[in-house]
Amino acid sequence: MHAQDLLARRFETHRGHLRAVAYRMLGSVSEADDAVQEAWLRLARHDTEDVTNLVGWLTTVVSRICLDMLRTRATRREAPLDLLAELGNADFDSDPEHEAVLIDSVGRALLVVLDTLGPDERVAFVLHDLFALPFDQIAPILGRTTATTKKLASRARHRVQGETTATATELAEQRHVVEAFLTAARGGDLTALLAVLAPDVVRVADPAALPAGLSAVVRGATTVAKETVLLQRRSRVATLALVNGSVGILVAPRGALLLAITVTVRGDRVAGYQVIADPARLRELDLAVLPQ
Structure with missing residues (x-):
């Protein structure tokens, strides 16, 4: 079998994991799929002889792609009033099945709260708290020190958990x-x-x-x-x-x-x-x- 075909097969075994990472970072099915596709294109162009941990390498690449996408967003995915107009004030049918599965696996509330975080906070939180990636591996993705990355994740965690005076x-x-x-x-x-x-x-x-x-x-x-x-x-x-x-x-x-x-x-x-x-x-x- 051609080497590129073998590489494509190896990539496909990790697509689900990469899509899960990208979706939690971006909160959009289409954007997550774009990020995963871009990761494949970069892999296909890369000399893989020095890649000893393919899933780790791909996770890093997808994370950097998502971080770039988050940093370049001028606005949120959809302004609330624009979305309200698009839905016609009454058309609140359930999400398409493939997207609903992803939303249910993450939780609508978590997706909304993640959308309030800054790009670096969101990436640090998702990779560490949701995918158990060590801070010393997240820090190079963000271009931050390990100590700063820990603070970013802690700040994000505090936002996600919130505060209440109720017992x-x-x-x-x-x-x-x-x-x-x-x-x-x-x-x-x-x-x-x-x-x-x-x-x-x-x-x-x-x-x-x-x-x-x-x-x-x-x-x-x-x-x-x-x-x-x-x-x-x-x-x-x-x-x-x-x-x-x-x-x-x-x-x-x-x-x-x-x-x-x-x-x-x-x-x-x-x-x-x-x-x-x-x-x-x-x-x-x-x-x-x-x-x-």
Whole structure:
């Protein structure tokens, strides 16, 4: 067999790993595939006689490609309001199957939080915390010292984990209520929604988050529940997360933050929630992954 064919076969055995690394760094299926393809092109042009650890070499190459892509991004993948317009305010179908599998394996909340990190922080965190690469191997990829790389990963880890003044018990209680609300919303279950909403619940939303004709402020369990059912499709791409230190909801089609929902829990009911769509307000939120 031709040497290039053998090399291609060896590369294919590592494609899944490389795609996983690239996707966690970039948060985009198409960009991850581009990065992996570029890694193959570089491998094909490289004299492999000095490569003793092919998967390690490829991981380094893909990481550098992703880092360059992250550093050259002028803006996020899609501005929230642009994405909202693209989805037509109502078209919140589930992600395409191949992308949904990747999103589920990473978690929508983690993808959103990773998108708030700087390029170097993101690469350091992904390679060390998600793929257990030693810091002394990550440092040359970033062009940093090992000590600085550790600090970058630590700072990223702090952002991912977030902060909250709530106790573990309080968080668990919030999670139970908000999860019940989201489950009912996904199922379009009006009865379950009425059971989890307080009678005097208030929903406030940025106008950009709403289809034409819906009020920015809605009061009362029945009205709020009916509207939630009307917007059921959004819940299919929603996930729980820490939002400003409390359990909230992120709506993130294709892993890109579109809406954030802060929820006020009173007892075992949702007393109110606010839907945030304005990009400036979204950037001000403290978002983190819920502790397991």
